[in-house]
Amino acid sequence: MFFEILSLSLILGSIFFFYECIGYLAHRDYAAAIILMFIGLAVISVAKEMARLALVKKD
Amino acid sequence: MPAGAWSRLGKWRTFADGVALVLGINVWVSVVLLPGSFVGAWADPAALTAALVPLPVLMLGLWRRSEAVLLAGFPSALLLPVALVPEMASAHVYGLLRFSIVAVGLVAYLMSASFFTSFHEPPPPTNVRPLSSSRQPVPPRWRRRFRIYLELTILAVVCPLVLIYFANFHHTNQAFMRTMFPGRVASMTTMLDLLVIALWLILYSYVFLGVLKPHRTGDRDLAGQLSRLRADARRGRPRPAFYVAMAVALGLMAILLWSRYF
Numbered sequence A: 001m002f003f004e005i006l007s008l009s010l011i012l013g014s015i016f017f018f019y020e021c022i023g024y025l026a027h028r029d030y031a032a033a034i035i036l037m038f039i040g041l042a043v044i045s046v047a048k049e050m051a052r053l054a055l056v057k058k059d
Numbered sequence B: 001m002p003a004g005a006w007s008r009l010g011k012w013r014t015f016a017d018g019v020a021l022v023l024g025i026n027v028w029v030s031v032v033l034l035p036g037s038f039v040g041a042w043a044d045p046a047a048l049t050a051a052l053v054p055l056p057v058l059m060l061g062l063w064r065r066s067e068a069v070l071l072a073g074f075p076s077a078l079l080l081p082v083a084l085v086p087e088m089a090s091a092h093v094y095g096l097l098r099f100s101i102v103a104v105g106l107v108a109y110l111m112s113a114s115f116f117t118s119f120h121e122p123p124p125p126t127n128v129r130p131l132s133s134s135r136q137p138v139p140p141r142w143r144r145r146f147r148i149y150l151e152l153t154i155l156a157v158v159c160p161l162v163l164i165y166f167a168n169f170h171h172t173n174q175a176f177m178r179t180m181f182p183g184r185v186a187s188m189t190t191m192l193d194l195l196v197i198a199l200w201l202i203l204y205s206y207v208f209l210g211v212l213k214p215h216r217t218g219d220r221d222l223a224g225q226l227s228r229l230r231a232d233a234r235r236g237r238p239r240p241a242f243y244v245a246m247a248v249a250l251g252l253m254a255i256l257l258w259s260r261y262f
Helices: A002-026 A030-058 B001-040 B043-050 B053-064 B067-084 B096-116 B140-169 B171-180 B187-214 B219-235 B240-261
Strands: none
Touching: A002 A030, A030 B219, A030 B240, B001 B043, B001 B053, B001 B067, B001 B096, B043 B053, B043 B067, B053 B067, B067 B096, B067 B187, B096 B140, B140 B171, B140 B187, B171 B187
């Protein structure tokens, strides 16, 4: 259960970064937007690893 | 095989080729011929030559009944004259109604070419004895698979159309393009269309089809991957990708904070 909650939280966190990325794009701050996009991708990769661990442990 | 079956198969294939030819010419007329006439592109001999290239490609695809030529070669050849005269693809040439009609024509051509070229099986035999399993209801896994095929088809139609619509017709995007690229809106919009198509192909290949690949090619790879995952889980530690992603996220956050506040 711990890994499921952690994974879900990280996915929601990555959505926050993508949302902020759109905000920076709207302000034409492209460098910050690209950095935020990669942060979002990295966080979603961490979430993916957590979800994988949760699934395999359940199995 | 009886002669009647061969005759039926020949007539069916001729009909299929005829439909693909008509729909292909319709796409050529609506994507190349009419827009080129509208912007006066045919005064340039190079553009005129490029405009004629898709026709032999279409004929070659029909003659060889080649999926690669009909589904990739012909649509790519349609872009040759557009690459030489980008104004052919600009928003003022395609109003919203005309864009919808051309989109329907293109989707009809792609679906018909894909559908008709997939008939590789032999014609039905003269005597048929139904299997006992054919009287059973369709298993859930096959219903699931048909649902996925339908969803992939809908995605392949809707997503590119929506992306191209927003790139070409959305008033905010067009106002932005006019501000950023005065005098070059047509060429930049055409390039944006190509980028949109490339982005969609990458997303479709790696995100949508990529996830289904283990199921499509059989379960052996998937079983091997699952056994590796179980071995990793027994160790109770995440894979190196976890640590790399964590380090990247923290490093980029530090860079962002440093660039904003120091």
